[in-house]
Amino acid sequence: MTDDLIRQSAREIVASLASGDLSPHDTLDAVQARVETVDPVVNGVADPLLRSGPR
Secondary structure, three states, X not given: OHHHHHOOOHHHHHHHHHHOXXXXXXXXXXXXXXXXXXXXXXXXXXXXXXXXXXX
């Protein structure tokens, strides 16, 4: 699911959220997984808040 989600457009994601096919939690999990995958290479996330998990 994560790989499919990161390849969708924002409009597709919003439509999936609106229809209930996708939850906000799923969306955030996909974003966090992607950041963890690419950030060691690009070093683009200065705030490690994502690494602390959900509040």
